[in-house]
Each structure stands twice: as C-alpha cells, then as structure tokens.
Amino acid sequence: MRLSSVLSDAVLLKLFEVEPFMGSKKASWGTSKPVEVGTVTRQYYCKECNSVRPFISKKKLNCLVSGPDFISIDVVLKCLDCENTVENWFLLRCANDLFGQAPSVSIVYCNEHLGTSASSLGPNNEQMQDLLDRADLGRRVGLAAGSLIYLRKHFEITTHTAAAGANVPLTTSKGRRRPFAEILKDVDEMISIIPHEFSEDGYRLFSELSEVVHGDANEELALSKFDALRRLVVGVFENVKNNSEFTKAANDLGWNTKGNI
Template sequence: MSDLLSKAPQPTATRVEGFLGDRELQWGKHKKIKVGKVFRNFHCKPCDDQRTFESGDELYCLGLDKHAVSIDATLRCTACQSSVAAWFLIASKDEISGFAPEVRIERYTENLRDRAERIGKDPGQFADLIKRAQVAYDAELGAGATVYLRWILESITYHVANIAGIPTTGKNNGRVPFRDLLERVNEERRIIPQRFSSNGYKLFGELSEIIHGNSTEEEALKKFEPCLQLVLGIVEEVNRDNVFAKAIDELGWGSANIDEIAGDAS
C-alpha cells in the first residue's frame, strides 16, 4: 500500500496486503493502520531544494463503505522537518477489508501549506498558471482548470507573435482571428509539436467548448490531463515524446495511426 500511495495519483489498480485486519471499517469510524511509510518528493521552500517528505509509521484511515476508505497522512521534510498534508480516496471492486484487496486511488489531494511546491515540468513564466490549473482540477473544477490551459495557449501564441514581429491586429486595430494568428505563428516559429501540428487550432476549440459550457464537468475533468499534456507540449516545444500521441488518442481526435505517429517522431 505504501508504494501505491507514494506514486499517487497513479490510477492503476494494485493488489496489496490486507490492511484492515480482515474486518470492515464501518462508515465514519477511524482506524490507525500500518502499511509502511509514504514518500513524496517536493521542492521544499525552507530548504529551497528538492527534498523527500516522509510520513510516520502509522496512517489514519476513515471508513466510507465496504468498498472504499479514505487515508490521511502528514509528511515531513527529511531535512528541515517542514510538514505537509496528503489525502487519498482508496477504492476496491471487492470488499476492501479482504485479505489481499485490489485497490486503486480514486482521488488524491494535498495541502502543501506554503511549505513546499510540486516538482514537475512547469514551463518558466507559465508555472503559476499550470499550478492554478492543477489546483482547480484537484478540486474537481473542470471548466475552471481549462480556463488556465486556454490562457496559456493564447498567451504563448501572442508572446511568440510579438517576438517574431507578426502583427496581432488587422484593419481598424481589430485583433487578428486567433485561428489565423496561430497558423501564422506556427509557420514562422514552430510552436506546435509536429505530431499534432494540424490540430493546433482544434486544441483551442476543444478548450473553448469546455469553457463555454458545452461539456459536462465530468467530461471536462476527463479531458484535462490530455489537454494539459498538449498545452505543455506547445510551451516546451517538445515533439519527440510519445505522450502527445497518447493525448491525441485520449481526446478522440480520430488519429487512426497513433503508433505510426509516435514512431515517426522517435
């Protein structure tokens, strides 16, 4: 179980040793469990460096029903002892109190208490927007998270246009349609990864559909991760990573030869 929690939010189901003593944990009842320490890596603000944060030997478990529990953990920086909090919703198709249940993480959230920051590929000046998008997603605000992704896409397009001297206004000082601007910018300064270069504006349209309420929150949350990967790809100008082919496939954009696309870019 400790390995599963340490890898959150990985959704893959994993078989673990029984941790409830083969007895159902009733709704609303708490229980201390020993499943090994949880380890998470963060950028520790007091240390101003990447550090491993670890939990204690015991975690707190709250019963929800026969198939789900929540687990709370506090983790401390192994260097300066600054602490953060983490929460996991754990579920199982079978009874979770079994001898060796197959469990998955249905939801993971954390409160870093301004003591730490997530470690990732946040792209420089857009790091704050990525963080805000992730926070909104963790709070299950699909449309709200998507707003930040479209903001990043628009911002970097206009930013590159200004650097390249590409006009962003047309007649009567009106804005150039974003589709035209994106195509022009990409022609002169490739900002869209090769693997989905023909779908650059389609990504913008996908984000806009969600923001304008043409998708349910459930759909918006489902599309967040692949959209995030594609937006990060534009920001980072990364065009040799299979994650983009997978993201295109997850969005259902009709890419029939994902493996071939991935192979061409390797």
C-alpha cells in the first residue's frame, strides 16, 4: 500500500504497512523534505461546481520530521473540475523504522482547512430542498430544461455523496472522472439507492433528464414526465438518507429525517 491511500482514507489510529517513502538516509527532527507517495484523493462538496467532486493532490508532498517516530505532511488538494483548493494536514506515527523498507504508520491527527471552497461530503437538507423548489417553479411556468436541470443536479449530488460514503471511486486509476452510469450502478449494487418502482430504469430516467437539459428532447413530452422523474430523485435521496449504513454520513451532511422534501 502506498502512503497516498492511507491519507486518502484518513482513518485515524489504524496501523498500515506502506511502501518506503522517506528514503534510507536518516533525517533529524525539524528536517523538511519532499516525498513521493502517489496522488491523494479525497471527496468534498465543491462550492464552485455545486456538487461532490474529487479533490486531488500532486504526487510529491512536503514532509516534516517531527521526531524519531513522528512526521507531519501538508497536502494541498485541487478540485478535479475547477480551480478550488483545500488543505489537509496530517500527523503520522511510525510503529517501527520510519526509514525502513516496510514502515508501519498510523494517522494520529488530521486537520482540514476547507475555507470557502468546499464543505465536507455534501450539502445540507435545506440546500437539497432548494433544488427541488427551483425544479417545481420551472415546471409551473412550463420550462422543461429549467426544471429538470435541478432534478438532475439533485440526483447527481445524492449519488456522488452516497458513492463517497460507500468508498465507490468517482475517478479512474488515472484520475479521470468516471461515467455517471458506472458510479450509479456500483452504488446501487452496494446499497440499493434506486427506488423499487424504478429498479430497472434508474439510469435511463437520468439519461432522459440529461437529454432535456441538453435540448435533445421535446419540451412538452419532458414536462409530462416531470412527476415520475421527481419521484425517482426524491426516492433516491430518501433511500440514501434512511439507509442505516449511512447514519454517520447523513449526520455529517446535516440531513435529518424532518426535511420537507
């Protein structure tokens, strides 16, 4: 395992054996050096993209030796789709030889500085309701694209947030964004987020949302499907929110069971 995987998961106090990254030459406390550990990837809600996005680091990170068993690592992560950045700081402890061939490390402390660029995992219940309100308004004034674009955004945010909670990757091994169909399929297989009535048509209905948004569908026909599409979107949200495996993630997101969605 590379150290980047340990930092990406950010599990505290769990010991992991990793590939050597400090080199064989000993370094005293206070020594700063660049280390190549692979790309760190963490998921945040990007406020510029208005959706859950992977934030990725450069492969070379800055490491400070804090003592014979401790190091600290600063990681700047950039949104995959825009210029927003966040900063993570990790304090790690090594249980054996930090400069050996198989160091065993654990994260003692992790601090995230998200600033105004991002928030943890996803938006709160109020923001999700706002997307539905905007969709309903668009429907009332007869704007198919104007209404369905908010339903699609709601569907994407919920699915990507569930993927982050289920450790389903949003990117390929080369750091490129995975197709939404693949992410939706993987998440649904793990926690069944598609409501039963749409179990065979979940992605097809999302495709219809996309066709309207891109102007490839009849407006009148699209509006006639609004109610069914809205039920799908809300059903996915409720399934993720109410899934017992995601209680902690839901709390982190600020989702509660009293929302008026």
